Amino acid sequence: MTYDVDMTTETRSPLTRERIIEAAVGFADEHGVAELSMRKLGAELGVEAMSLYNHVADKGDILDGMIDQVFLSMPPPEPQLDWRDALRQAGVGAMNAFTAHPWVVNLLVSRASTRAAALAYMERILAILTDAGFSDADTHHAWQLLASHTIGYAIQQATNPAAGDSDANAFETWLSRAGNSHPNITRLAPLIMNCQFGREYEFGLEVIIDGLASRLSLID
Amino acid sequence: MTYDVDMTTETRSPLTRERIIEAAVGFADEHGVAELSMRKLGAELGVEAMSLYNHVADKGDILDGMIDQVFLSMPPPEPQLDWRDALRQAGVGAMNAFTAHPWVVNLLVSRASTRAAALAYMERILAILTDAGFSDADTHHAWQLLASHTIGYAIQQATNPAAGDSDANAFETWLSRAGNSHPNITRLAPLIMNCQFGREYEFGLEVIIDGLASRLSLID
């Protein structure tokens, strides 16, 4: 005895590239990107691994799509903002996305591919700087500095020795064993273990923006 | 008929953890860390893959050893230096090591393990800052800022869209297709493609050191 209405079952919508990438992002958020495999992703979607190849070129295509989706989730800065506020908003928006999806910095490094969405983000920052009056050379310098700062903090956060359950333990056991020969780390251990990366990031962002502003004031 | 002296053959010295890691570093320098496998590494050493397990715990043990070796290759800053020069020397030394072994930033991100050699590097920087007169909180801020800057540039360099042979082409073909909607990237393309990351890094390092110095002068 069969029913016509099987809309109530879990897997209704047909497979698409979009749905596959969405599921991959969810899987990576939950289990980390290292655990992601075609077979597991297929199972997540109620399908065999080989079916995925009807909608994506290969696994790399999925990983690229995941990078794109994270960058697309960063809201564009509101256009009426002062360039300082625009940079703050763009920076914090990127940092938030990297915090929500820590695996993306791993993908950015390991794939070394320039994704369209990442270039769109870059274009936004370059526009802010150019409109603020920076020369081409200084706009490029500033982009490098801002991008490095953001990526650098995202990585510090993602690889924080004192984050996670087991890692905090690992850091403490290392301290109890090697602490004597590392007096400064020992003394600063509480600060290191309770590091608020978001605040550290914003502190550094202010330093950089101030530095850029003083450079701009030299010109006009 | 056998000879006692087989010192002339290629594989004389016995297998050790040290030799394995050394070979792994050389392999990664040449082929990239993604290509590294136990079987290939064994072949490189004239031995079956399974023999490696007599000297290392597992592949992760090798990867950790590779991280250690890169950090150990960074020379400690000369002790008599002014703190600004000491930071410059430590920063440039780290950047040079990351340039010579671009795969290490990949390992740092993907493994998220805190290695003893990396902590020794951290201890050096903390000592410089503390000796210069920074408070504990500011020493921690400064470490975060300097480390983020260094890691960030290393990654920008390792994933540079205009580096390598095929990637430069990829960036140019992307430009010819999407350049119209990205006027700032198009205008700055020559700067982007000829970016001297080492110089960009040092430019940013000076900005950071100046910012730190002004913070220090507020105190005394």
Place this chain on the structure above:
DNA sequence: ACCTGAACACCGTTCAAGT
């Protein structure tokens, strides 16, 4: 003590076969 072959459980991917 150290090395090895065979085996196991996993990969990404191809391809002929199904509907």
Place this chain on the structure above:
DNA sequence: ACCTGAACACCGTTCAAGT
């Protein structure tokens, strides 16, 4: 047009067997 099972070439790793 889309999904599948079997297969291929590769992983990391274990283990009993060799010397």
